Amino acid sequence: MSFPWAKHYQPTTTFGRYLDAKLPLPRFIYDSVGAGYPAPKNLNYFYNFGFLAGAALMIQIITGIVLAMHYRADTSLAFDSVEHIMRDVNSGWLIRYMHAVGASFFFAVVYIHIFRGLYYGSYKAPREVLWMLGVVILLLMMAAAFMGYVLVWGQMSFWGATVITNLFSAVPYVGETLHTWLLGGFAADNATLNRFFSLHYLLPFVILGVIILHVWALHIPGSNNPTGVDVKGPQDTVPFHPYYTAKDFFGLSVYLMLFAGVVCFLPNALGEPDNYIPANPLATPAEIVPEWYLLPFYAILKSFTVDFLFIPAKLWGVLAMVSAIALLFFLPWLDTSPVRSNTYRPLNRIFFWVLVADCLVLGYCGGHPPVEPLVRIGQLAAAYYFAHFLLIVPFVARIEKPLPLPHSINEAVLGKESKTGAPIGLQPPGYNETPAGTLGSGGATPQPAE
Amino acid sequence: MVRLGAFGVGLLFVVTLLWAAVQPRDPVQPDPVEKYHLAPVAIDWSWRGPGNAGIFGTFDRAQLQRGFAVYKGICSACHAIHRVAFRDLADIGFTAPQIKALAKEYDIPSIDDKTGEPSTRKGLPSDKFPLIYPNEIAARAAQNGALPPDLSLITKAREGGANYVHSLITGYRDAPKDWQVPDGLYYNPYFRSLNVAMPPPLSGDGQIEYADGTKATKDQMARDVATFLTWTAEPKLEARRSTGVAAVLFLAALSVLAYLSYVRVWADIKHPKAGAVPAE
Structure with missing residues (x-):
């Protein structure tokens, strides 16, 4: 699968044509990481x-x-x-x-x-x-x-x-x-x-x-x-x-x-x-510590220090550590905003950077002995981690007003803004369609902006 | 449904964590060790090169040999360097006959080739420096319950490395008045628990007679043996650094070329010119 304007592999030698008929490995390479795979510019x-x-x-x-x-x-x-x-x-x-x-x-x-x-x-x-x-x-x-x-x-x-x-x-x-x-x-x-x-x-x-x-x-x-x-056309x-x-x-x-x-x-x-x-x-x-790349999850594990709701603290920690990664599986359905890039999501962008800082804080807490105030800081940071993905992201998607989106990638590159300012999913019908005549033209040469 | 479930799970974790965070904490007794413990003194080591940066420095062979003399004359009474082979000393400037003669001074556990009984033989250059005690129990029995660690990797196995070794062996002093040192232990603020079983190894200047005439002050001996133990822990340090300098220079040049070709390839996209032929 590729865009209709992707270039097609043309074996030029006799051996190339022979191989293409028996085992089209060069064609596979060409179509996946070669000139036959168009990527956003x-x-x-x-x-x-x-x-x-x-x-x-x-x-x-x-x-x-x-x-x-x-x-x-x-x-x-x-x-x-x-x-x-x-x-x-x-x-x-x-x-x-x-x-x-x-x-x-x-x-x-x-x-x-x-x-x-x-x-x-x-x-x-x-x-x-x-x-x-x-x-x-x-x-x-x-x-x-x-x-x-x-x-x-x-x-x-x-x-x-x-x-x-x-x-x-x-x-x-x-x-x-x-x-x-x-x-x-x-x-x-x-x-x-x-x-x-x-x-x-x-x-x-x-x-x-x-x-x-x-x-x-x-x-x-x-x-x-x-x-x-989305990619709209060869340009x-x-x-x-x-x-x-x-x-x-x-x-x-x-x-x-x-x-x-x-x-x-x-x-x-x-x-x-x-x-x-x-x-x-x-x-x-x-002090027993894992390697640095596991420290944020280790901090989440250590943050559950009290038995709560008849579940022992240790089991809470294990459940939370597993959930911290497992929740990522559900992220595509937790974030319902029709806009993908945080470049156009002023509110979500703030929470994104808070999450980055939060993970660094968790990493720091995970790598140090459990003394106050690090334990409390770690507990708040772990609470934010879960709140971010499970509470804040779904909520922000509901209330946020995205910035105007560019009409196309090409427009964004050329510095133009959308005329309607609507998110992708809400663009008026016909607005997204590829300009006629460019489909399958085979060239990836940049087209002049409309 | 997914969002509803997520809301429930998220709320549960957040409430549990906040509940844990508001729990009163037991009052913490200040750790008396914290009060007196000192971080190792940082030293500009010759083998760390300009700026102590650890990029260009190489070992001073004379210093390594002096450090070996300190190890052999003092430390080796209790501490082994069992990961180092006699032949490795060629790297610090010993000649083949010197190594052969040195190896012969040591008895290596062996099997008598006539009776099959355990016995010993003279060391060979390919042998490792033998253990001082055959096992941990023997070591503790001979050392009043303490276990002298093998020193081969000590500078990599302790926070602070060579600085730690230098500070520890020169850092013995009288304990503060409110600090009790148990019998048979010695006060040393650089040691983790402040009470170390090792008696002060360096008693004073001139404890070792250096072959190269260097004055054997306590500080000099400590620096030399710390340098030697850095070499035992990382014998390929010089090869590593010279490889690094060559690799980084090569890859820096490659990066420049790769950047230029990237700019050339993208020129027609980023700065389109009429009639220009695309790079593809």
Whole structure:
């Protein structure tokens, strides 16, 4: 599926025609990331982050496969084998630091990607399934990252695994059984480490599979754009290649430069010193904290400090932490505003930035010991997180008066405003239609504005 | 329906959290450790390069060797560096014969090849520095209940790294009047609990005779051994930094070229000119 004016693949050589008849792989590439895929011409740099997330996953898979060649998933050998990689394997230090720092970069890129989607309303119709697949990827990433962190079998690995798996015991009736079943024993031990290694190797490929679905779902309606206005005609788009391949390549170069800088100069800046101490089930670290990318959710978990309505505090925390991510699945139906982009939503935009600040506050509270006033701040921040998605967003969509929308992407690029000022869904009939004669003209050359 | 359900769930979580937030808190007793605990003193390390930035610096081989001398002469009475092999010392400037001779000074646990009984043999360059105690129980039995940690990774395993090591071993002092130090422990404001089982390792100037004639002050010895332990924790530090400088320079140049080609590709979209041929 693509726009009617998308260019069509024309094999030029005999071999090209032969291959196109037997296995049209070049045609597939051409139609999905080549000149045959028209994309809105106003995508800004925030739209680089989807591609960067894919690049980050590839770095994780390649470095991870090499690490697995030298790693031993055994509680008595795991920590030593990691140090063996750092000291004795050729360039092992580079591979391991790339993998460890790469996880942080992957999450940073994905969080920017998600907040970009939130700001420009990319979760709204017709992209709900695309968005939900993205939430699935986030969940899988969290599971993969958590289990990968455990593999080091340092102090924070072991105690992190203990604390997180212990959450399952909060489930009523079957909690203890579930906990024992997950760990393969009554405490995190060799059985746990082995299954985590197995799953940590599996999950990236599951993520890759869901990414294929994610990109497939993207290609049905095509990319959203900073105006949130639908593509109306060829004057609104450019072919993905060479325009966005060139832009993505520039983005990738800058990303890799930052990545190389952190890997080579600050590889342990985001890690915990305690994880350079081998796991010791008899000595609890002073403060058990997960990696930075899980801290906001950890803060939500910790914020439920009292039993309420006959539900114990621990179960509240687990329910809330699960809900904090699960609610994202429902976001397309919680936000009923017909306008996608926050550029034209003056009220919702304010709450968007409050949410960004709120997540940073939650992250800070999650990473620090539970002392006042941090506990209360964390509780208020967690309350805002739920209020934002479940109460404020649906309400704002009802009362907000959006700003005038541009008539088309092309108009927005040229700086014109809509004559009617109505949101997309409320444009008068006939107003959205593509100007006659441009359909299927095959050219993506920008048309002069009407 | 979705919005109604969301409203209910949202209200439930918000009310629960606000209820938790308005609960009175137990009065907190001020932690006496907080009052006296000190953060490690930050030092400009030669191996952190200009501006202490950690980009260009390399280890001073003479300092590493002095640091090894301090480790061998003082720390190794109780602390092992079991992740370091004798052959690794080639990186800090030891020659092959020196390493061979050094390895021979150590007994390595082995099996007698005639009787099969546990025995020991002379160390080889490929061996790791042996453990001081065969296991934790033996260590605690010999050390009055305390466990001297392996020092191979210590600068990466403690907040503050080399600064912490330097501050800890030079930071012993008399305890404040309202602070009780249990018998057999020593007061040190840089240690997490303020009471450390390790006796002050550096007794005074000249405790070690440096081969290169450097004056062995307490501060000098502490700096040297902290530098040596930074190397044991991160032996590939220099390769990492030089790789980083090359990679960042290369990728910076690539970014400039990628930016220029991006601008060139988009020129006809952003600044359309009559008759211009699109880049595609």
